[in-house]
Amino acid sequence: MNALGLVSTRLCAGLMCRRSAVNLSSLRFSSGMTLSQIDEEVAKLLQLKAQLGGDEGKHVFVLKTAKGTRDYNPKQMAIREKVFNIIISCFKRHGAETIDTPVFELKETLTGKYGEDSKLIYDLKDQGGELLSLRYDLTVPFARYLAMNKITNIKRYHIAKVYRRDNPAMTRGRYREFYQCDFDIAGQYDAMIPDAECLKIVYEILNELDLGDFRIKSYLIEYLSIKINVVFDLSLARGLDYYTGVIYEAILSQTIPALVSTPAEQNGADEAGVSVGSVAGGGRYDGLVGMFDPKGRKVPCVGVSIGIERIFSIMEQKAEASSEKVRTTETQVLVASAQKNLLEERLKLTNALWNEGIKAEVLYKKNPKLLSQLQHCEETGIPLVAILGEQELKDGVVKLRNVVSREEVDVPRADLVDEIKKRTL
Amino acid sequence: MNALGLVSTRLCAGLMCRRSAVNLSSLRFSSGMTLSQIDEEVAKLLQLKAQLGGDEGKHVFVLKTAKGTRDYNPKQMAIREKVFNIIISCFKRHGAETIDTPVFELKETLTGKYGEDSKLIYDLKDQGGELLSLRYDLTVPFARYLAMNKITNIKRYHIAKVYRRDNPAMTRGRYREFYQCDFDIAGQYDAMIPDAECLKIVYEILNELDLGDFRIKSYLIEYLSIKINVVFDLSLARGLDYYTGVIYEAILSQTIPALVSTPAEQNGADEAGVSVGSVAGGGRYDGLVGMFDPKGRKVPCVGVSIGIERIFSIMEQKAEASSEKVRTTETQVLVASAQKNLLEERLKLTNALWNEGIKAEVLYKKNPKLLSQLQHCEETGIPLVAILGEQELKDGVVKLRNVVSREEVDVPRADLVDEIKKRTL
Known part of the structure; x- marks a missing residue:
């Protein structure tokens, strides 16, 4: 010992x-x-x-998230929202619906689907009910959903977190809780058209995310009328047991250098930076749904999974490297004052702006200094300040200040909403 | 026995x-x-x-979701998206950022926060690592996040699922996995302005969701400059241990009758319909963050939780009762043909439309019947069909058909995108 x-x-x-x-x-x-x-x-x-209560009877907290998990701070969430918007727009452009499934499944639903990897499944403690496990991917819950609801045709996307008890010593930079972002087409169709659409989706998303050059490799493409360069690669004929036809993978050509400030293990990068690697992959799995059907009825499926965590890492590094600040709010205007005793007036104007659909903030202080109000705008990227004073109130105007240029102009109260909208389009 | x-x-x-x-x-x-x-x-x-393998050696699956959980189908997801959009817009209008935390926390993080309710916490099985539990609400992880990152000021929202091993026999219609939708303001501020903003947010959201009349009850409001009718109710001075100041609750005035087709236990309603009940609640909890700080430093907090699951139920029932169909996709146009051997042309046009940002679909059949193509539009609410034929190809036009009015007009290929955009604004 x-x-x-x-x-x-x-x-x-x-x-x-x-x-x-x-x-x-x-x-x-x-x-x-x-x-x-x-x-x-x-x-x-x-x-x-x-x-x-510890040896001294004191309550000592371990102030951390569970191993292999992380919080997303507002900046990471802003980047995440941007990435999701691009991806979801693409899925919607292709006419996809979306579904959601519970974070845990009956343990039995996951049994026999992942081969050797099954040991990485998180089980819930038996607290006197059913035996449950956290979902390991979105594909098996999707197949369970189709079989359970006897659905034979659907084009759906599903973006949600999955859970794997990966050993970070073995697989550097992987999280135990991470997003998957799946698009699948289920149904008996002609001529590999759905397979081609999945490839097209990978192509559109990687293009729009502007991550640099990428290659799409495939093990098998019999029919492809859409114009995408696809490299054939026999080595793809491996991976999860459930694939039965075409398998493909998209790979970024360039390495984006890791920044010193982001530890490799915490941002999905290996030591040399975000590795040249797979950012999307998928294929055909015609047998999986049948595994859930009592009569073994098959529902042919083809799908693609976007490597969203790696994409987040790349986008976060790009944001760090760029001079442009990531905004974490969408506030258009701060309602401010340079004088004392105008809290009520500031609140009244803020409230009026909210009612008109303007994104507005006000500092929660009775008498904040003008400087601290302007500083708040600079720190959070609010472009406009609506300044109230005794004189403005008397004149029925608001002083509208552009935070960057520092220009100020008196705007009649009645025109304020339109003026803010015009300037923050 | x-x-x-x-x-x-x-x-x-x-x-x-x-x-x-x-x-x-x-x-x-x-x-x-x-x-x-x-x-x-x-x-x-x-x-x-x-x-x-069962008694006969056959593999019999239990095809169900875990007790107290449910899948969301595309129609439910469409309603969910609509509700979330209204709520998130409101949070953003008030200048809120968003964060995310892992679905499980160290078991110890949740210990001592929920009193008697702690028995409802889901624990993960000890598989040789840390002792983990699924989050029970979003407030305790928020407090842990603030203490861990030494954040003393933030206005954030968090929409995510939480987990409670509730006994459905006791509390009819409650799920064990359900969404919470929280808005909180942390920081040392003047004059209960954040408290008033939380109430204003409840008011704006319930108004915009158009759920009918509601009352807001409060146990304590010392300062409120915004115009909302608030009923004072001493009985609110109970509930979770962590409240230290104002407590409030919003209650719908009307009962919406339950529909026969939605079993009471599956839609959050009791037998008499969606009960007259709480759709939002919250209050001030100045002591919680300090429980996580080694030196007990306090961060005053006030927040509100929107009863999103009850709101989903009401919106689903309203959708069922209304004659208007809920669309589960946003597809603007189906690319179709009445003639054979035009698959390649249909795919080419669809691809061109995708590249122009048009939401387009095509049936995955070599030679689908026009009737089945039109039927697909009627079933899914696609408003337009772009029909290709030998003649149209020769003339360089596309026949654009309005699905509802059945009007058809020839549109030059070059004008098609603009015409579709104009008709589906």
């Missing part, structure tokens, strides 16, 4: 004395632990300690 | 013979089981049976 093991065991023993009912069966120690296993065991012990 | 218990036990015994390594410790039987517990035990046994 190594030193850490010893320490851990002593800590456990101490905890046992304090509350003997604690279940310690989940804590295991051996000299063959990897660093990442040690981290997990330490985190688990600290949690346990915190629950018990 | 009741009859079902006996049957179950015999089934277990049979399974034990087939594979003795199966862990049956999670299966418990007693004569005091409720109907819902029996359902769960039966489902668990059927799962187990399916995993083992």
Whole structure:
């Protein structure tokens, strides 16, 4: 037993004395632990300690997200929204509907679908109900949905998080919670037209995201009337068991250099930057739905999955590298004042602007300084300030200031909404 | 032991013979089981049976979602999108950012926050890592996020699913997986202005969703410069432990009758229809963030949660009751042909329309009948059909047909995109 093991065991023993009912069966120690296993065991012990109140009776929190997961901050969310908008617009342009499925499925639904990878499935604790697991991808829940509702024709997209107990030591930069972004066409159709449409979608999305040159490789394309350069690649004839026909993959040609400020393990990049790699992939899986049907009825399916997490990483790095600031709000105007005792007037104007559909903010202070109001605009990218003062109120105008150019102009209250709309189109 | 218990036990015994390594410790039987517990035990046994191949060696799937969860079909998703768009627009109008947090947290993060309700938390199985639980609400992860990132000022919204092992026998029509839709303002500010903004947001959202009359009740409003009728109600001074100031709740005045076609337990309604009930609620919780800070530093917070699942139910029932069909796609035009051997031409035109940003579909058949193409439009609400024939190709035109009025007009290929845009604004 190594030193850490010893320490851990002593800590456990101490905890046992304090509350003997604690279940310690989940804590295991051996000299063959990897660093990442040690981290997990330490985190688990600290949690346990915190629950018990610790040695000094203090409540010590482990202030972190679960291993392999992360929060998205407002800036990351703004980038995520931009990427999703482009992708969803493309799916809608192709006439797709969308569905959603629960984050967990009966454990049995996932059994036998992922081969060796099944060990990466998160199971829920048996708390006296059904045996449940977190979804591992969106394809198996989609097939379950089709079989359960006896749907034989659908073109749908589904964007949601999936869960894999990947070992970050093995697969650097992968998250245990991450988005999948799938487009699939189910139905018995002619001449591989749906297969070609999936490729077209990959092409359109990668083009619009403007990620640089990419290649699309395919193992099998019998029919393709749309104009996309596709490289044939026999090595694609592997991967998940469920593929039965065409398989394809889109690969970016360029490496985007990693920035020093974003640790490799936290942004999906390997040490050399975002690796030249797959950003989309998919294929035909005609047998999967039949696995769920009591009579084994087949529903032919073809689909594509956009590698959205890698795309987020690239877009985040591009945003870091660019001089342009990512806005996290869409506020058009800040209602401000340079004078005291005008809180009520500021609130009244803000409220009027909201009612007219203008995106407006007001500082939550009785008497904020004009400088701090202007600073708030500069920090968050608000382009306009509507300034109220005793004189403006008397004259029935508002001083409208352009934050960047610092130009100011008096606008009659009645024209204010139109003027803001005109300037923030 | 009741009859079902006996049957179950015999089934277990049979399974034990087939594979003795199966862990049956999670299966418990007693004569005091409720109907819902029996359902769960039966489902668990059927799962187990399916995993083992069943008595006849056949693989029998239990084709269902987990108890208390549901899929959203395309129609429900379309309604959901509409509701979210209204709510998110309102949050953005008020200058809010958005964040996202993982679906599970360290179990310890949730400990001690929910009092008696803690028993409803879903735990993940200990698979050798940290002890994890599915989030129970969005407020505790928000507080953890603020403390972890030392954020003292933020106005953010968060729309995501949360998880509660509610017993449907006790609380009819509640899901175990459901959306929460939260808006919160954190920071040390003057004069309850953020509190008033939260109320204003409830008011704007309920107004725009057009759900009928509603009342807003509040336990405490010291300052409110915006014009909303608020009823004071001392009975609100209860609920979650973490409230420390104002508490409020919005209640619809009218009952919307339940439709026969939507079973009460599946749409969030009770037997008498969607009950007159709370559709939004919130309050001030100045102490929660400090619970996560090692030094107990407080971050004052006030927020509101929109009862989005109840709103979905009401909107779904309104859609059912209305004669207007809910569209699940946004397709503007179907590219069709009345003649054979024009697949290539149909694909070419469709592709050209996609490239111009037009939402277009084409049937995946070599030679579909015109009638089935028109039928597809009627079923899915596509307003226009672009019809190609030998003659049209020769003349360089496309026959554009209005699906509802059945009017047809020849449009030169060069003008087609503009004509489609003009007609589908």
